[in-house]
Amino acid sequence: MTLAEFRGIKPGQAAAPVHRRGAHPGPAEYIKIGLTLAVITAVEVAVYYVDALEDVLVPILIVLSALKFSLVVMWFMHLKFDSRLFSTFFVGGLILVAALFVIVLATLGGALV
Amino acid sequence: MQHSPALETNTGLDNRKLLMWLFLASECLFFGSLIAAYLLYRDKSVTGPYPEDLFDIPFTSVSAFILLMSSVTMVLALAAIQRGDQHGLRIWLFTTAFLGILFVSGQAFEFTEFNREGLSLSTNLFGTTFFVLTGFHGAHVTVGVLILLSLFVMAQRGRLTQAESLHVELAGLYWHFVDIVWIVIFTLVYLIQP
Secondary structure, eight states: OOHHHTTTOOTTSSSSSHHHHSSOOOOOOOOOOHHHHHHHHHHHHHHOOOOGGGGGGHHHHHHHHHHHHHIIIIISSSSTTBBBHHHHHHHHHHHHHHHHHHHHHHHHHHHOO | OOOOOOOOOOEEEEEHHHHHHHHEEEEEEEHHHHHHHHHHTTTTTTSSHHHHOOOOOHHHHHHHHHHHHHHHHHHEEEEEEEHTTTHHHHHHHHHHHHHHHHHHHHHHHHHHHHTTTTTTTOHHHHHHHHHHHHHHHHHHHHHHHHHHHHHHHHTTTTTGGGHHHHHHHHHHHHHHHHHHHHHHHHHIIIOOOO
């Protein structure tokens, strides 16, 4: 069985309608996301200079960075709206990276901080 | 120039876009390996200079902000071509390329400053892993700028129409990927220090 048959696509059916789960957002949404990213970056840098947050600095920075990463991937790269197959490929790559990090740092003695 | 009509594919998806996502997945591993090597070796140098002696966080924050904003202009270029706005496409493509050039220039300045402070590719383990990681990222940004300028020239000559928006979308995917890699590098390399 081909992937197309598995997905219920009939022979001769155009590819385009299957391509998207939803329409891409418009410029207004993109600018809102851009402003959010700018604010998060400002918070990241501000947090870096607050001595009182020294003990929780690493988790805060990682959460903020993950938030920025997700916003760009979901909205600007359209993974939120496009085919799940693209997400599968990309998340697969990220899972392999996470495994690589754990294996390298655990076996060779590196650390995040 | 003749363009072949969209072909029916096994997955129901455009193969060029599928290939780009596969390429980006492989790039995750490429940069993941370089970042892991940096984290492993950055505090194992026996001679200086060390990261805390060199990093200029305000300067790098501005660079990070510039690259982040270039992602916004890139997606606005895509939105423009998808609605057939050629003028908007040219403006946003050029702005994105300009911001990319600004980022690479900042990186070249940073590398020069670090070199002046005594850090080179062979000074210590920090220097080796830092320059290889950020150098490869800078090379990716440079390639992205060249792609954007090529698209800009195509748009100027009227060879980038609404029907060919996929070219801009693929360039955008590459550009946003370069941006998210910098989001990770900015946090793990610059902000979180041992």
